[in-house]
Amino acid sequence: MTLKEEFATRNFSIYGQWLGILSMILCFALGIANIFSFNAFLLIFSIITLIFSFIILFIEVPLLLRICPTSSSFDAAIRRVSTNYMRAGAYAVMGIVNWLSIIARASSLIAAAVFLSITAACYLLAGIKGQAFVGSKTLGGAGVAQMIV
Template identity: 75%
Template sequence: MSLKEEFATRNFSIYGQWLGILSMILCFALGIGNIFTFRLLIIIFSAICLASSFVILFVEVPLLLRICPTSSGFDAFIRRIATNYMRAAAYLIMALVQWLSLLGGASSLIVAAIFLTATAICYSLAGLKGQAFVGSKTLGGAGIAQMVV
């Protein structure tokens, strides 16, 4: 199934997964970009944003759990975030943390908060519509992970 065909399925978990990848890129870039400010709260929230990007990477690209040396506790934590509702909750928590970064003043971390919220909404809609989680084959979903073993 090509990327175009995946988007044509109208499965919100596919949209959520790709928005998650975009959120991961934004969290990484904005986390690094804001860590060099002179405001302590923004530095703390940018470090959290940077850490969130690595969590998102392992959640959205399951192939990495097989090829990267991680602890069994971390693997178990990431594997618990498997259903649409769990992913929506995880993204909502990360989004709320980034929305709280406004307490330290306006910064570009709000962009990460917006995209994390949009990702949480997509996964919530997939859960509410009863759509099963479908991982994109491009990102290591069904098919690719089997070839590595």
């Protein structure tokens, strides 16, 4: 199944997975960009956003749990985020934390908050519609990653 065919299935979990990858890239880039601000609270939110990018990476690409040396408690925590509702909740929490960065100062972290919120909405819609989580084959959803993990 090609990427175009995956998007044509209208399964919101695939949309959520790809938006999660986009959110990860944004969290990483904007986290680094805002580290160099002179606001202490914004610095804290930047570091938290950077941490979110790595958490999202492990959530969306499960093969990395086998490749990267991580603790068993971290692996267990990431594996708990496997259903659409759990993913929606995780992204919602990350989005809310990034929305709270406005308290420190309005910055480009708002873009990460917007994409995290949209990703949470996609996973929530997949859960509400009763769509089973379907991982993208491009990201190892039905291939080697599922057999290993």
